[in-house]
Amino acid sequence: MAYADQYIDKLRKSGIRPTKQRIKICEVLFDAEKTFHFTIKELVRIIENQANMKVSLATVYNTVHAFMKKGYLKEIPLNASQSYYDTNVTHHHHFFDEDENKLIDIHQDDVGEVIIKRTIPGKKIRSVEVIAKIVSDNQSQK
Amino acid sequence: MAYADQYIDKLRKSGIRPTKQRIKICEVLFDAEKTFHFTIKELVRIIENQANMKVSLATVYNTVHAFMKKGYLKEIPLNASQSYYDTNVTHHHHFFDEDENKLIDIHQDDVGEVIIKRTIPGKKIRSVEVIAKIVSDNQSQK
DNA sequence: TAGTAAATTATATTTATTCTAAACTGTTGA
């Protein structure tokens, strides 16, 4: 519960009512030493096992969406059967390991600046994401 | 039916048995003057209306997957509720217009070369995709 | 042209996500 008060503040300042569930979700997502990638299912499992609290799927979906809207989480564009989210909202990119179905961060510095020279009239760029799909080097792949 | 024979050859050479349905799907996808983006639903609609043929959803899914495996189609990594496919399999990137839910090609030349400096031991890069999400410039957005 | 392996089909199933409506909770102000 170390940072609970801090999360209550953060939520209140964001216009999100700080409920028990949302505070716990904050603890799971933001107490961690490192940023990480997760699916909704994984998040539910962590809350129920590690954090020892029952929470409904719907609440987790709602909260993750609310946090995304506020910019506390990012969804990673992948063609997976489920959505992947990232607690690291700084500008960076990803490897997607197709053997293991796992995401790996690529920091900005490891990708040459991505410059989009073309623009679309009346539109502005909201985000630029790079996904590099990787597979084992040894086997011939699909 | 102009190119039917050509598609029969192409399929046979790929080890895919050229059936009526697959040939029709080839015609819809590859006769077109321009490359295009589509969803499974859209493809079914085109076949049934424009090409005037009844085809089951399952066959369309199977065929699109078979064509992807052979490199005749590409799936575009997006967090949409359905998958988007591209008949343009050359290396290029995409805008995704979040107002209209539509994809727009960005040609290689319009994106500075994306260089991934970091590697993962034992893995090789299979594809690199850039998705730039765009929204209307005038309105404040989600 | 008969036999058979592969493909197609309608339908059922699976699964992620969203919706719904009732119960509950956090907040506000008297």
Added chain:
DNA sequence: TCAACAGTTTAGAATAAATATAATTTACTA
């Protein structure tokens, strides 16, 4: 402190994309 109410949570239903199934049909081979 507590009543009132808007916002939240919840279980379960609904939705929709994608996949699996198993019977029928089709394309190929000998």
